[in-house]
Amino acid sequence: MSESTPAARWIPLAVFAALALLLAAGVWLSRNPDREALPSPLIDKPAPQFALPVLHEPDRKVTLADLKGAPFVLNVWGSWCPSCRDEHPVLTRFAETKRVRVVGFNWKDEPDDARRWLDQFGNPYWVVIADIEGKSAIDWGIYGAPETFLVDANGTIRWKHVGPLTDALIAGELVPAIDAIDPQHEGMPREGMKP
Amino acid sequence: MLPELGQLALVLALLVAGMQAVLPLLGAQRGRVSWMSVARPAAYLQFALVLLAFAILTHAFTTQDFSLRYVATNSNSLLPMVYRYTAVWGAHEGSLLLWALILSLWTAAVARFSQRLPLPVIARVLGVMGLVAVGFLAFLLFTSNPFERLLPAAGEGRDLNPLLQDPGMIIHPPMLYLGYVGFSVPFAFAIAALLDGKVDTRWLRWTRPWTNVAWGFLTCGIALGSWWAYYELGWGGWWFWDPVENASFMPWLAGAALLHSQAVTEKRGSFRGWTLLLAIATFSLSLLGTFLVRSGVLTSVHAFAADPMRGLFILIFLGTVVGGSLLLYALRAPSDNDGAPFAASSRETLLLANNLLLSTACAMVLIGTLYPLLADALELGKISVGPPYFALLFTVLMAPLVLLLPFGPLTKWQREQASRPFAMLVPWAGLAIGVGIATFFLAPQSPWKVAAGLAGATWVAAGTVRFVWTRFNSQGRRFTPEMVGMTFAHVGIAVFLIGALLVEGLAQQRELALAPGGTVALGNKTFVFDGVQHRQGPNYEADHGTVRVFDGNRLVTTLHPEKRRYASGGQVMTEAGIAPGLRGDLYVALGEPLGGDAWAVRVHAKPFVRWIWIGALFMAIGGFITATDRRFRRQDPAA
Numbered sequence: 001m002s003e004s005t006p007a008a009r010w011i012p013l014a015v016f017a018a019l020a021l022l023l024a025a026g027v028w029l030s031r032n033p034d035r036e037a038l039p040s041p042l043i044d045k046p047a048p049q050f051a052l053p054v055l056h057e058p059d060r061k062v063t064l065a066d067l068k069g070a071p072f073v074l075n076v077w078g079s080w081c082p083s084c085r086d087e088h089p090v091l092t093r094f095a096e097t098k099r100v101r102v103v104g105f106n107w108k109d110e111p112d113d114a115r116r117w118l119d120q121f122g123n124p125y126w127v128v129i130a131d132i133e134g135k136s137a138i139d140w141g142i143y144g145a146p147e148t149f150l151v152d153a154n155g156t157i158r159w160k161h162v163g164p165l166t167d168a169l170i171a172g173e174l175v176p177a178i179d180a181i182d183p184q185h186e187g188m189p190r191e192g193m194k195p
Numbered sequence: 196m197l198p199e200l201g202q203l204a205l206v207l208a209l210l211v212a213g214m215q216a217v218l219p220l221l222g223a224q225r226g227r228v229s230w231m232s233v234a235r236p237a238a239y240l241q242f243a244l245v246l247l248a249f250a251i252l253t254h255a256f257t258t259q260d261f262s263l264r265y266v267a268t269n270s271n272s273l274l275p276m277v278y279r280y281t282a283v284w285g286a287h288e289g290s291l292l293l294w295a296l297i298l299s300l301w302t303a304a305v306a307r308f309s310q311r312l313p314l315p316v317i318a319r320v321l322g323v324m325g326l327v328a329v330g331f332l333a334f335l336l337f338t339s340n341p342f343e344r345l346l347p348a349a350g351e352g353r354d355l356n357p358l359l360q361d362p363g364m365i366i367h368p369p370m371l372y373l374g375y376v377g378f379s380v381p382f383a384f385a386i387a388a389l390l391d392g393k394v395d396t397r398w399l400r401w402t403r404p405w406t407n408v409a410w411g412f413l414t415c416g417i418a419l420g421s422w423w424a425y426y427e428l429g430w431g432g433w434w435f436w437d438p439v440e441n442a443s444f445m446p447w448l449a450g451a452a453l454l455h456s457q458a459v460t461e462k463r464g465s466f467r468g469w470t471l472l473l474a475i476a477t478f479s480l481s482l483l484g485t486f487l488v489r490s491g492v493l494t495s496v497h498a499f500a501a502d503p504m505r506g507l508f509i510l511i512f513l514g515t516v517v518g519g520s521l522l523l524y525a526l527r528a529p530s531d532n533d534g535a536p537f538a539a540s541s542r543e544t545l546l547l548a549n550n551l552l553l554s555t556a557c558a559m560v561l562i563g564t565l566y567p568l569l570a571d572a573l574e575l576g577k578i579s580v581g582p583p584y585f586a587l588l589f590t591v592l593m594a595p596l597v598l599l600l601p602f603g604p605l606t607k608w609q610r611e612q613a614s615r616p617f618a619m620l621v622p623w624a625g626l627a628i629g630v631g632i633a634t635f636f637l638a639p640q641s642p643w644k645v646a647a648g649l650a651g652a653t654w655v656a657a658g659t660v661r662f663v664w665t666r667f668n669s670q671g672r673r674f675t676p677e678m679v680g681m682t683f684a685h686v687g688i689a690v691f692l693i694g695a696l697l698v699e700g701l702a703q704q705r706e707l708a709l710a711p712g713g714t715v716a717l718g719n720k721t722f723v724f725d726g727v728q729h730r731q732g733p734n735y736e737a738d739h740g741t742v743r744v745f746d747g748n749r750l751v752t753t754l755h756p757e758k759r760r761y762a763s764g765g766q767v768m769t770e771a772g773i774a775p776g777l778r779g780d781l782y783v784a785l786g787e788p789l790g791g792d793a794w795a796v797r798v799h800a801k802p803f804v805r806w807i808w809i810g811a812l813f814m815a816i817g818g819f820i821t822a823t824d825r826r827f828r829r830q831d832p833a834a
C-alpha cells in the first residue's frame with residue numbers, strides 16, 4: 001500500500017516508465033516488415049499439384065508437371081469479377097512483352113461466360129485452366145480474385161500478389177522477381193511448344 | 196457516398212470530443228460556468244456521431260460493399276447474414292470503432308445520470324473521458340480508418356476469419372469492451388478528484404455502481420471468451436494463459452481489487468490515495484490490454500493486427516494518458532492516513548489483504564505476459580512463459596484469498612474481537628476439512644486437486660451462507676442490494692472453484708485412430724465412431740462425423756464433430772461435438788483423416804466444466820445487483 005510519503009508517490013510513475021520503455025522496445029522489434037505482412041505460407045514452397053481442364057479444350061487436362069521447365073505467372077480471374085476487368089489491360093500489356101508465360105486460372109466460373117469474356121476483351125493468356133468448383137484454389141490458398149502467383153521452373157512459388165496488378169507493381173516487383181529466377185530470359189518457351 | 200458520410204461523422208466526433216475535453220476542463224479550473232456547461236451536450240453529440248459512423252459501417256457489411264477495404268478483407272458474398280453484423284468488429288479497424296462507440300455510450304450515460312453532481316466535478320469527469328475519446332478517434336482516423344476505399348473495388352471479399360464465425364463471438368467483444376471502457380468512469384473520477392485536490396467520498400460513492408457494472412461486463416466477456424476457446428479451438432481447454440487472455444484478465448484482477456477498496460474508502464474514508472491509484476491502474480491496464488492486442492507486439496493464437504505504426508501510436512497515447520495520470524497522482528495524491536483509524540483485527544485489514552493479493556496476482560500476470568518481450572529486447576532469445584508458471588503462482592496467491600474470504604463479511608469495521616468470526620466459522624471450517632478428506636480418498640485421480648477444489652468451495656459457500664444467516668437473524672433483517680450482490684459474487688467463486696479444480700483434476704481424454712464402427716472406452720462410457728459424411732455448409736464444406744455414446748447398452752447421446760473447410764480461404768476449422776451437462780461434458784473432436792475412412796478422433800470427459808462459466812456468471816450478476824443499491828444514488832451525504 002502506498003505510504004503517501006512524497007517519494008513513495010513517485011513509485012507508480014517510475015514503474016510505468018520502465019514498462020513504457022519495454023513496450024517501446026517491443027514496438028521497435030516489431031517494425032520488421034516480415035511480421036507485419038501476411039506472408040503466404042506458400043512462398044518458396046512447391047506449388048500445389050493439380051490437374052485441371054483447359055478452358056477451350058475441356059477434354060484436355062493440364063498438370064503442374066506440364067508447366068514446369070520454365071517460370072510462369074499464374075493469374076486468378078473470373079468473368080464475375082469486376083476488378084479482373086480493370087486488371088485486364090495491365091495484364092495484356094505485360095503478356096505482350098513475352099517475358100514469361102501467363103497462365104490464366106479461371107476460378108469458380110461458368111466456362112461459357114469465361115470464353116465469352118475472353119472473346120470480348122481479348123485473351124492475354126498462354127493457356128487458361130478452369131477450376132470450376134474452386135477445389136484446386138483451396139490448395140493455392142486463394143483469397144479472392146484477382147490474385148497472381150509467380151512460379152519458377154522447378155515449380156516453386158516465388159511471389160504472390162492479392163488484388164489487381166498495376167503497371168507500377170509489375171515493374172517494381174514482378175519483373176525483378178522474374179529476373180532473379182530467370183536471368184537468361186528463357187521464360188518464354190520456344191515457338192512450337194504447345195501449352 | 197454513405198462511407199464518406201461515416202468518415203465525416205468520425206471527423207466531427209473527433210472535433211466534438213476535443214471540445215468536450217478542453218472547454219470543460221479549463222472551465223472547471225477557472226470557474227467558468229458556460230465553458231463547463233459544454234460538457235453534457237458535447238457528450239451526447241459525440242455519441243450520436245460515433246453511432247452514426249458505426250451504423251454506416253454495419254450497413255456496408257450487410258449490403259456487401261466491397262469497395263471498402265475493411266469490408267472486402269472481412270466479409271464474403273457467402274457469409275451468412277448474422278455474421279455480417281459481427282464481422283463489423285471482426286478485425287482491427289471495426290473493433291476500435293466499437294471501442295470508441297462504447298466509450299461514447301458510457302460518456303453519454305455519465306452525462307445523463309450525473310444530474311446531482313456539482314457542475315465542476317461532472318465537467319472534469321466528462322472532460323477526461325473526452326480526452327480519452329480524442330486519442331481513440333484520432334487512432335481510428337489516422338492509422339486504422341474503417342472507411343478507407345479500395346479502388347478498384349474487389350469483386351469478392353476475403354471473408355471473415357472463420358474462427359470468428361461463431362455465435363459466441365457475436366457478444367464476446369462487446370461485453371469485453373463494455374468492461375474495459377467502463378473502467379474509464381472511475382478513472383475519470385480519480386483524475387477529476389486529483390485535479391480538484393480533494394477526494395470527496397460522496398462522489399466516490401457515486402462511481403461505485405459504475406465500477407461494479409464494468410467489472411460485471413468484463414467478467415461476462417472473459418467467461419464468453421473462455422467458453423468460445425473451449426468449443427471452437429478443439430483442444431478442450433478453457434484457459435490458456437495466452438497473452439490476449441491475460442490482457443483482459445489483468446484489468447479484471449485490478450478491477451476486483453478496486454471494487455473492494457472503493458467500499459472501504461466510501462464507508463470508512465480510508466485508503467483514499469490507494470483507491471485513486473487503483474482506479475488509474477485498472478483503466479491503464481485496460482488500455483495496456485488494447486495496446487498488447489492491437490500493436491502485435493506480442494504474438495498469440497489470437498493475434499489480429501500487427502502494425503508498428505499503430506503500435507507506436509497507441510504507445511504514445513498510453514504514455515500520455517497513464518504517464519500523465521501517474522504524474523498527477525505523484526504531485527497531488529491525498530494521504531492515506533485521513534480515514535477512520537482501524538485495528539489490526541478489522542474488516543479494513545482483511546480488505547487490505549484482499550487488495551494486496553489481487554494486486555500481486557495482477558503484477559504476476561503482467562510480468563509473465565511481458566517477460567518474453569523483455570527477453571527478446573535484451574536478446575536473451577525467444578522464450579515463452581507457459582501455463583506452469585501462471586498456474587503455480589496464481590494458486591499460491593489465490594489460496595490465502597479463498598481462506599480469508601469468509602471472514603471478511605463477518606468481521607466488523609474498525610475493530611473486531613478476532614475470536615468472534617472465528618467462533619462463527621469453526622464448524623464450517625470443520626465441514627470443509629471433512630469434505631476435503633473424504634474426497635481425497637474417494638477421488639479416482641489427482642486427489643489433491645479434487646480435495647482442494649471441493650474443500651475450498653465448501654468453505655467459501657458455507658462461510659457466505661453463515662453471513663446470510665447472521666444478517667437474517669439480526670434486527671431488521673436488512674439485506675441491501677450491496678449485500679445480495681456480494682453474496683452472489685462470493686458464491687460464484689465457490690462454484691468456479693468446483694468447476695476449475697474438478698475439471699483439471701478429473702478430466703480424461705483419449706486420442707486414437709478409428710475406422711467406422713470402431714469404439715473407444717472412456718470411464719464408464721463407450722464411444723462408437725460411425726464414420727464421416729460430406730456436407731455442404733453456407734460458406735464451407737464439412738466432414739461431418741457421427742459418434743454415438745453408450746453407457747452400457749443405453750444410448751446416452753449422439754455427437755457430431757466437424758472439420759470445416761472454408762471456401763474463401765481454405766482454412767480448416769474444428770467444431771467439437773459436445774454433450775453439455777451440469778455434471779460434466781462429453782466432448783469429441785475430429786483430428787486428421789488417416790486414409791480410407793479412418794480418422795484420428797479425440798474424446799474427452801470434462802467433469803463439471805460448466806461450473807467455471809456458471810461461477811463467472813454468478814460473479815457478474817453479483818456486480819450488477821450491487822450496482823442497483825439505492826444508497827449509491829442517495830442525495831444526502833452520510834456522515
